[in-house]
Amino acid sequence: MALWPLFLNNQGRLIHKWKHYFPAYERHFHRYVTRPVTFLEIGCGEGGSLQMWKQYFGPLATIVGIDIRPECSAFEEDQIHVRIGDQSDETFLKAVLSEFGTPHVVLDDGSHIMEHIAATFGYLYPRIADDGVYMVEDLHTAYWEEYGGGYARPGTFIEQCKHLVDELNAEHTRGAVEETHFSKTTLSMHFYDSIAVFERGATGTKFAPQIGTR
Template identity: 40%
Template sequence: MNLNELGLKHSTDKASHGHNYLDLYEELLAPFRDRGNLRIIEIGVHEGASLRVWKDFFPDAQIVGVDIKEACRAHADTSIQIEIGDQGDETFLQSLITKHPADIIVDDGSHFWSHQIDTFRLLFPQMRSGGLFVCEDLLTSRSKWVAAYGRPYTIPAATYFGRLAAQFAAEGFVYGEASDTEMRDLQQQIAWMRFGPGFVAIRKV
């Protein structure tokens, strides 16, 4: 079964009946299928559907689901671990990536701009070389979602990643001016960036 078929089987909203991410995800994730000792972190467990998709697609991977709700521990099994913690807690995120050095991170968590931006800022530099970071649901950066997901940041997550892409494409410079130090450091760790409808995928060097 391909990735979208697995998504439909497990009823994740990443599949074609929902956000329709998985056809493009298959292309992005295919190179990882032959990687040994693969570790995947997904932030946002909900009912565990996408964790089961990753388990079927990467049968030998170690999968870590992260959520704030204790009830999500019910989705743990021999290849899926559950970590309970707040995505907005930087200390928790640091402990997470220290405990579980990751090849793939999927942020499908709170969708708050601050969480989307800071999760990338904190975790991406500590991912394994060649890893892939995906931030989903960038639609919350626009339209009716702004009031619910924008506070306390004034910059939408989609705008942040767009600026990062501009820095990356311009090799650290935009409009002739050097980028800020942190964004320049992040840019230097990026192999490529790819945007899809509602998400961004960033490959680490």
């Protein structure tokens, strides 16, 4: 099932998404379609995206939305669960994971505030499935002061991602960058306009064979 037509033909609750996000969604989420996936969306908006993900992933999916606004509880329906709390509160996040289990996919479309994004990522990323996907969208706010952003400003999630690129390659830095849990459990990082995606996994033993004749 293609995601873009679901969006265009939506007759349910309001969905507000950037058009250029959809190819990234398809690329990174498609392998979970019709599987028993637990999909965690941070930020419920008007409730339409929760319904879209339910349609996209299919009848085996568990869709969990979290939001700080109590009125979002009204978005609950079959397969869709909403929990009210602060996305940067580890106690709240722990309770969500205890209730619904390990998420396969996390989509951060929450407050877009740099401090919140970093806190949520720091807690949730090590706790998603070993082959899971973590996507942060609307990262243009990393350049906007009202969200704690600014070009090359220390502490923004974009600047954190730049450091994480080095962590991903830590094994090759000859000791300049220490290997971390992130280094050892992250298969890849992907960047799009306003989006960062992290795919968990491991490359296994690394070697560079030479095959063929000269």
